[in-house]
Amino acid sequence: MSDAAQTQGEDSFVHGEAVVRDPTGLHARPAVKLTKLAKSFEAKVEIRGGGNGPWINAKSPNAVMKMKAGFGETLGVRASGAQAHDAVAALVGLIERNFDG
């Protein structure tokens, strides 16, 4: 999917994008799943909503919830440090799979 394309930004971050597919948006359950996955990587992992919202810590369920990301919204994912590529690919994959599995 073009949504899942990764690009190397001008900074040291690896970037990716994915669209929220659940009609009810990014709610508690997916937010917890996403942060648990982010925590499994050493890299610093960040996420943002609405294309150009502020970057927030993808390892904080509270912060991810407070993004209030809605259905159809494009989320940005970025990571830096060890396993940064893997972390972005894993998070983008989880969102694209609609948090299934």
Place this chain on the structure above:
Amino acid sequence: MAEAVSERVFTGLSAAKGLVIGTLVIEAAAHQGGRQAGSSPEERKALEDAIVLAGRELEALAAKAGDLGAEILEFQSALLEDEDFLALSFAKIEAGGPAHEAWATALDGEVAEYRAGDDDYFKARAEDLLDLKDRVLRSLFGTQTEAPAQMEKDTVLLAEDLTPSRFLELQGPSLRGAAILGGSPTGHVAILARAHGVPLVVGLNARLDSALHGAPAVLDAKAGKLIVAPGQDALAAAKDRLDALATDRRAWEDLIARPAVTGGGTAVQVSINLDDPALLDSLPPEHCDGIGLTRTEFLFSGGHLPGEDAQFGVYKRLLDWAAGRPVTIRTLDAGGDKPIPGVTPVGETNPFLGVRGLRLSLRHPEIFAVQLRALARAAALGPLKVMVPMVTVPDEMARVRVLLDRALADLAAAGIAHARPALGMMIEVPAAALNAGSFAADFFSIGSNDLVQYLTASARDNPAVASLADARNPAVLETIRRCVDAARAKGIEISLCGDMASDPDLLPLLLDCGLRSLSVAPAQLGPVKLAIHRQLGTGGRHG
């Protein structure tokens, strides 16, 4: 003494329907102890220990809470492992605050953020934070979770408020119903109560009076009513209704998985109205003849405009669930009582007579085209029907057909799999109802809510004219009859998908108008099928 209490009636909002006769158990608010604050490092350690203890309690509770309960508690557990979130409290301790004040202030600040804005989901999550706040404070103060209040057999609980975790602690065979002074119908406790079949009234207009403890009580949660110490009449009425409900339920449980047929042998199609696809997880498709109305407004909630792929994914899910049964999807019906920020017009003096439904879609062809393309793609996967709301004149349907043709041509040119869906219209506007024969539509579906409000010129959300907005008005029934005749003359299907179809008492009238297809609220499938079954004779002109 309970015997001395005379009948008292309290009212609130229905959060989980049901009727129960039981004994009132009053739970007083948990007592908060005091504690001596130490040095900053000691306070930090105290909070860390309290968090570990609270985490263990949540884990133990989740293990026996069932899937839904565990899912709700999971968010609280995750917060206890959220370093950024906990850092808010630890920073306040570094600044010299006692642990309990640091935790309480930090949590209150977060609760305020969840409650800000107008998203009910996030407002309801504030409950989880307050629940967690209490649990950690109890650990800090050393007041362990109190033992459940003395539960009676057939307890009707009356409490100031109920947290999700407290509900899960009390939930069991003794807890037959609850009424709380706080709460909301969309909160987690309400969701849990509905899932566990525990009747619940929230926002009860009462004071906790310990003199009422142990009194007999009737909780009529559907009506949002708690009757304490019911008199003989109220008690007898409740008993009669319980008996009738049990008899009906047994009867419709036998019928619900079978096609609906009247006592006179006339088959009636019964489909469902769908507001939220999540509901399909708990509904066997065998219970209905498909989806008669999908309200796609949920896709646009919060003002988001869903993309084509995302919409296609949702439509596919509906077709997968229906397993070959027809799925009718209504195009966006915004405006009137359903505004979408940035799309629906602002400042109309009479939104119900303004730019809503199809009128809005024709003004925003760029939004409409995305939905039509997603629908045409999904139509390649199964029997999908497209239904257009708020049609007034035949030219509007002609314009929709042009837009649909264009979407089909674009998909063909791009080599994307698609099929032409049946294109039908809702009949809600009297001008369309009386001129139905002139419309080029593949099917009709009567939207009785709007049709009744437009025919009687009585707003459906205004209690002062509610008695005039009467579905039994002969003008309403005559209009329905004419629509059925027009559909028969054209040789197309006609159904009715408003609230009228969900009311078993109105069923004989609808059959008498010639209708043989209804789309009802999912919870009404059983009662409506029972009403059809009990309908004797040929049931109307076309029987």
